[in-house]
Amino acid sequence: MASIQVIGDKCIGCKKCVKVCPFGAIEMQGKLAVIDLSKCTLCGACVEPCPVEAIVLDRGDRPAGAADDSRGVWVFAEQRGGEIQSVVFELLGAGRRLAAARGCELAAVLIGSGVEERAGLLFRRGADKVYLADHPGLRDYRDEPYARLLTRMIREYKPEIVLTGATSIGRSLVPRAAVQVPTGLTADCTGLEIDPSSGLLLQTRPAFGGNIMATIKCEHHRPQMATVRHKVMEEAPEDPNRPAGELVRVSVTEADLASRTNVLETVKEIEETVNIVEADVIVAGGRGLKGPEHFAMLGELAKALGGAVGASRAAVDAGWVPYSHQVGQTGKTVKPKIYFACGISGAIQHLVGMSSSDIIVAVNKNPDAPIFNVATYGLVGDLFEIVPELTRRFKETLRR
Amino acid sequence: MNLIVCVKQVPDTTDVKIDPATNTLVRQGVAAVLNPFDAYAVEEAVRIKEKHGGKVTALTMGPPQAVQVLRDAIAVGADEGILLSDRAFAGADTLATSNTLAQAIRKIGAFDLILCGKQAVDGDTAQVGPGIAALLDIPQIIFVRAIRELSADKIIAERMTEDGFDVVESTLPCLISVVKGINEPRLPSLRGVMTSKKAVIPTWTVQETGADPERIGLKGSPTYVHKIFTPPARTGGRKFEGETAQVVEAFVKAAAEDKLFAP
Numbered sequence: 027m028a029s030i031q032v033i034g035d036k037c038i039g040c041k042k043c044v045k046v047c048p049f050g051a052i053e054m055q056g057k058l059a060v061i062d063l064s065k066c067t068l069c070g071a072c073v074e075p076c077p078v079e080a081i082v083l084d085r086g087d088r089p090a091g092a093a094d095d096s097r098g099v100w101v102f103a104e105q106r107g108g109e110i111q112s113v114v115f116e117l118l119g120a121g122r123r124l125a126a127a128r129g130c131e132l133a134a135v136l137i138g139s140g141v142e143e144r145a146g147l148l149f150r151r152g153a154d155k156v157y158l159a160d161h162p163g164l165r166d167y168r169d170e171p172y173a174r175l176l177t178r179m180i181r182e183y184k185p186e187i188v189l190t191g192a193t194s195i196g197r198s199l200v201p202r203a204a205v206q207v208p209t210g211l212t213a214d215c216t217g218l219e220i221d222p223s224s225g226l227l228l229q230t231r232p233a234f235g236g237n238i239m240a241t242i243k244c245e246h247h248r249p250q251m252a253t254v255r256h257k258v259m260e261e262a263p264e265d266p267n268r269p270a271g272e273l274v275r276v277s278v279t280e281a282d283l284a285s286r287t288n289v290l291e292t293v294k295e296i297e298e299t300v301n302i303v304e305a306d307v308i309v310a311g312g313r314g315l316k317g318p319e320h321f322a323m324l325g326e327l328a329k330a331l332g333g334a335v336g337a338s339r340a341a342v343d344a345g346w347v348p349y350s351h352q353v354g355q356t357g358k359t360v361k362p363k364i365y366f367a368c369g370i371s372g373a374i375q376h377l378v379g380m381s382s383s384d385i386i387v388a389v390n391k392n393p394d395a396p397i398f399n400v401a402t403y404g405l406v407g408d409l410f411e412i413v414p415e416l417t418r419r420f421k422e423t424l425r426r
Numbered sequence: 427m428n429l430i431v432c433v434k435q436v437p438d439t440t441d442v443k444i445d446p447a448t449n450t451l452v453r454q455g456v457a458a459v460l461n462p463f464d465a466y467a468v469e470e471a472v473r474i475k476e477k478h479g480g481k482v483t484a485l486t487m488g489p490p491q492a493v494q495v496l497r498d499a500i501a502v503g504a505d506e507g508i509l510l511s512d513r514a515f516a517g518a519d520t521l522a523t524s525n526t527l528a529q530a531i532r533k534i535g536a537f538d539l540i541l542c543g544k545q546a547v548d549g550d551t552a553q554v555g556p557g558i559a560a561l562l563d564i565p566q567i568i569f570v571r572a573i574r575e576l577s578a579d580k581i582i583a584e585r586m587t588e589d590g591f592d593v594v595e596s597t598l599p600c601l602i603s604v605v606k607g608i609n610e611p612r613l614p615s616l617r618g619v620m621t622s623k624k625a626v627i628p629t630w631t632v633q634e635t636g637a638d639p640e641r642i643g644l645k646g647s648p649t650y651v652h653k654i655f656t657p658p659a660r661t662g663g664r665k666f667e668g669e670t671a672q673v674v675e676a677f678v679k680a681a682a683e684d685k686l687f688a689p
């Protein structure tokens with residue numbers, strides 16, 4: 027059985043392990059680190075930081091390298107209504123980098139109905155190969171047929187790495203497919219690198235509501251699978267002159283299409299037509315807005331800047347804006363170019379949802395509000411005066 | 427209707443403190459609580475039971491003290507709890523966690539609906555729900571914000587998407603994961619608390635669960651944490667104070683200089 031221990035003779039009492047333990051399971055007893063096994067989850071986060079290799083995690087005898095002949099980087103080309111989603115171009119950007127490091131080809135997996143002509147776009151964005159499953163029965167995203175087909179392609183063609191967008195579809199599809207393969211899956215990655223010495227994929231992701239970053243490895247199973255957060259990776263540019271690569275048609279039988287779920291209807295709800303996850307500019311409001319009627323004022327500023335409206339949980343819980351606008355730990359994670367936080371104090375649960383925005387502008391009347399600790403620009407004052415004034419000024423300068 | 431709710435004990439993230447000297451998280455002494463998303467799953471299960479009759483079984487995998495989240499579930503209306511606890515379960519990634527929970531569910535036997543939270547706020551992967559569904563070979567509806575209809579053999583639910591929701595129909599048995607906002611979890615009644623304190627909760631080890639030792643814990647986990655670090659802290663930039671006109675002027679000027687809105 028797997029086990030962990032601290033070698034007393036080696037431990038120098040430096041406390042590095044205490045700091046990295048996400049579960050608070052390590053305590054110093056005098057100069058010795060002691061692991062509380064009732065709290066330890068054997069996650070292994072403390073092993074590498076120990077400068078003297080005093081922590082030994084015995085993983086038990088693990089299965090030896092399965093499918094070593096696996097090769098190639100794959101990207102799941104998510105489409106909705108036949109449109110390739112922009113996250114796919116980001117995956118192709120990241121995938122190209124990884125494929126170069128591994129000296130292998132980059133392929134895209136396209137599943138849908140009447141989507142064959144979309145393969146051209148994937149080639150122009152850098153795919154060397156496109157695996158295509160095209161059938162009228164695949165028009166709507168449904169977990170079972172999609173997961174079944176993806177699983178079968180993976181088993182048959184044995185890629186080394188498979189990337190999928192961490193979208194609502196991606197996060198439903200790949201956890202199901204990965205288990206069927208079976209292999210490991212890293213969630214919601216924000217960093218992907220190839221380890222030069224081992225050739226393994228180093229998958230970095232936020233956990234604990236963004237409070238910590240973890241780098242995950244999948245050593246003995248193939249493919250190494252990851253969902254990747256939208257708006258983090260650099261898009262692969264479109265090259266109109268790039269020649270089409272190889273199109274591999276995957277046959278689809280009636281049995282492949284069997285599904286116990288059906289999509290009855292698709293409803294769009296975001297009012298401003300701009301989805302906050304996609305928006306380059308977000309103007310968000312919190313309890314400082316004082317009532318639902320004042321969100322229109324934020325909408326004006328958002329409109330002037332071509333952005334969308336976001337909200338803190340306090341504003342959502344008060345019923346001023348629908349939940350689909352909530353940013354934060356229990357809402358959406360966003361990474362716009364510019365994030366305006368108006369009348370938002372900057373609680374940690376809000377910050378984890380927006381602190382990787384390129385630029386943060388805070389408007390708050392309390393000069394000590396924690397939001398100012400993360401703001402690129404802090405505007406101290408009454409938002410009811412500042413926001414309309416900003417709208418007026420930007421309307422002038424940007425002429426929208 | 428037989429309902430199974432998967433609940434996880436997590437560190438209370440509202441308690442998170444940053445050590446100003448080292449800029450790292452202080453996790454010691456942080457209380458352990460029921461994963462907030464799982465509270466919605468429990469509430470939804472109890473509401474279904476109240477409407478359609480049946481039984482709610484809460485299931486958790488964790489260390490012995492994780493029994494508390496089962497008591498929390500019983501206090502608000504779950505009928506029974508099962509604790510999966512064994513050192514051999516530790517170190518599980520989402521594949522091994524799904525394997526353990528799926529095996530326990532097979533052992534429990536008949537069920538119509540399995541409810542999970544959207545994600546656990548520590549591991550944050552949202553992978554365990556779909557994993558269990560795949561292993562039990564049942565359909566799934568992930569990120570459910572409302573159940574529209576439920577009958578003996580069918581469920582119709584609203585599944586959240588980036589810009590709204592899909593209305594999805596599924597046969598039963600089925601697994602759903604629920605998001606915040608699906609309901610307002612009730613507070614436990616005094617009687618509920620008394621019942622939960624007295625409840626006898628069985629602990630299943632690897633043997634009782636009947637899990638394959640190769641597919642659980644660290645051994646059954648393809649992924650592992652190689653390294654953990656705190657994200658580089660963001661620091662504050664420029665702050666503008668004074669009269670509104672001055673503040674706005676200073677910001678608009680800075681925005682132009684820094685080319686904030688350059689196309």
Ligand SMILES: Cc1cc2nc3c(=O)[nH]c(=O)nc-3n(C[C@H](O)[C@H](O)[C@H](O)COP(=O)(O)OP(=O)(O)OC[C@H]3O[C@@H](n4cnc5c(N)ncnc54)[C@H](O)[C@@H]3O)c2cc1C
Pocket residue numbers: 311312313314315337338339340341352353354355356357358368369370371372373374375376379389390391392395407408409410439440462
């Ligand atoms: C498990 C859990 C999950 C959570 N998830 C989320 C989440 O996803 N998203 C989220 O946002 N929160 C979340 N929270 C809640 C979070 O802890 C805070 O309570 C919340 O973010 C506060 O919202 P707020 O900043 O709008 O309100 P407040 O903290 O009340 O701040 C209001 C701010 O407005 C300012 N203000 C008031 N009037 C004016 C004015 N006229 N002009 C300018 N400024 C003014 C005040 O100075 C103050 O700073 C979560 C909490 C928990 C426990």
Ligand SMILES: Cc1cc2nc3c(=O)[nH]c(=O)nc-3n(C[C@H](O)[C@H](O)[C@H](O)COP(=O)(O)OP(=O)(O)OC[C@H]3O[C@@H](n4cnc5c(N)ncnc54)[C@H](O)[C@@H]3O)c2cc1C
Pocket residue numbers: 048069210211212213231233234239240242432433434461463464467485486487488518519520521523527541542543544545546547548549550551552553554555649651654
């Ligand atoms: C920093 C860090 C990063 C990690 N990253 C990954 C990763 O990328 N990939 C990976 O495979 N593993 C990862 N793990 C391991 C993972 O956290 C564990 O496998 C954990 O047991 C389940 O994952 P989760 O917490 O993300 O749960 P989620 O999948 O987010 O949980 C969803 C729902 O499943 C149910 N559920 C989850 N766990 C339990 C349980 N123990 N008992 C009962 N119900 C439960 C609950 O209803 C919960 O709401 C990571 C662990 C750490 C510490």
